[in-house]
Amino acid sequence: MTIRTPYRPLDITVPFPELSAYARTGTRLHPRPGAPAADSSVGGPLLWPADEAWPVCEQHGPGTRGIAPERERRYRRVLREVYERPRMPDGGLAYTDEEQAEFDALSAEPWHRPDRHEGGPLPLLALAQFSTRDVPDLGPFAPPGADLLQVLWCPFYDHEDGPFSHFGPYTRLYWRRAADVTEPLPAPPEPAVVEARYLPEPCVLSPEQVVEYPFADYLPDELVARIDAWEDELRARIGEEAPWYQYDLSLAPGWKIGGWDSWHKTDLYRVYCDACGTEMRVLLTIDSYESGGSWGPYPVVGQPTEVKVGRDGEYRAFACPTDPMHPHRMSMQ
Numbered sequence: 001m002t003i004r005t006p007y008r009p010l011d012i013t014v015p016f017p018e019l020s021a022y023a024r025t026g027t028r029l030h031p032r033p034g035a036p037a038a039d040s041s042v043g044g045p046l047l048w049p050a051d052e053a054w055p056v057c058e059q060h061g062p063g064t065r066g067i068a069p070e071r072e073r074r075y076r077r078v079l080r081e082v083y084e085r086p087r088m089p090d091g092g093l094a095y096t097d098e099e100q101a102e103f104d105a106l107s108a109e110p111w112h113r114p115d116r117h118e119g120g121p122l123p124l125l126a127l128a129q130f131s132t133r134d135v136p137d138l139g140p141f142a143p144p145g146a147d148l149l150q151v152l153w154c155p156f157y158d159h160e161d162g163p164f165s166h167f168g169p170y171t172r173l174y175w176r177r178a179a180d181v182t183e184p185l186p187a188p189p190e191p192a193v194v195e196a197r198y199l200p201e202p203c204v205l206s207p208e209q210v211v212e213y214p215f216a217d218y219l220p221d222e223l224v225a226r227i228d229a230w231e232d233e234l235r236a237r238i239g240e241e242a243p244w245y246q247y248d249l250s251l252a253p254g255w256k257i258g259g260w261d262s263w264h265k266t267d268l269y270r271v272y273c274d275a276c277g278t279e280m281r282v283l284l285t286i287d288s289y290e291s292g293g294s295w296g297p298y299p300v301v302g303q304p305t306e307v308k309v310g311r312d313g314e315y316r317a318f319a320c321p322t323d324p325m326h327p328h329r330m331s332m333q
């Protein structure tokens with residue numbers, strides 16, 4: 001099924017032609033649970049060379065507690081089944097005794113982390129893979145010759161002293177040319193434990209290019225003042241149905257490549273390249289929700305990937321426009 005954005009409520013460049021200068025395309029990915037086998041997916045197979053070491057997180061070694069991916073997948077499966085069943089007479093969910101005991105045992109565990117990693121550093125988790133053939137806005141970010149972006153992360157929040165010195169899953173990006181991978185790794189390693197919110201459901205994508213406009217803090221103050229006044233006037237004329245610049249007309253929610261970045265939780269914090277000082281551009285947005293404003297595609301699936309970042313927020317990878325090989329930076333919102 002191809003997922004598409006509903007018709008836009010209006011073209012914001014009609015009342016504000018000067019916004020055209022800020023227009024950027026972005027590709028909404030519209031991930032939906034499925035069985036991805038293609039080049040581009042969230043939580044699907046990665047084309048990884050068999051002779052290249054699988055990356056690990058040095059900060060999560062033996063003794064790391066979490067939930068085993070298989071256990072989490074089973075919980076999700078059971079939960080989906082339980083929601084499909086007829087309700088109990090009192091309206092409650094109809095768990096079997098066995099399922100109830102299993103869920104009770106899990107929630108009794110300290111930190112809901114019943115499993116433990118042993119051995120060396122924790123292997124990273126394959127999060128997503130995108131091909132420039134499938135995702136129109138990916139190409140401009142790619143180093144010469146590369147056509148595949150692979151995203152891996154360490155599925156834990158605490159990375160205080162990590163290479164990127166921030167909180168949030170430690171995230172690595174890999175560019176490669178698919179044709180170079182003549183001997184792919186048959187079964188990539190998976191970490192023994194994860195934080196459940198960072199384990200993606202395998203999802204197929206429906207990439208769709210849309211036009212976006214900047215978060216207001218990127219715009220001149222006088223333009224923002226005029227947009228605010230226009231919103232007020234429109235609201236007075238047609239009521240609560242009037243669209244908002246932020247939520248309906250500028251920034252699409254959900255996973256996407258390129259486009260613009262929202263700063264609705266912190267106000268704008270410009271991201272600069274550590275290597276050369278150039279202002280970076282948002283490459284990938286990992287979003288907890290895809291619904292929102294006028295952008296919710298039909299049928300609406302609130303959290304298609306089951307990945308939840310920040311406080312139901314977004315986690316973004318920024319890339320250097322001068323040199324795509326300069327280290328990316330992550331930002332939570």
Ligand SMILES: [Zn+2]
Pocket residue numbers: 057058059060122154155156159170
């Ligand atoms: Zn880690």
Ligand SMILES: [Zn+2]
Pocket residue numbers: 273274275276277278320321322323326
């Ligand atoms: Zn740079």
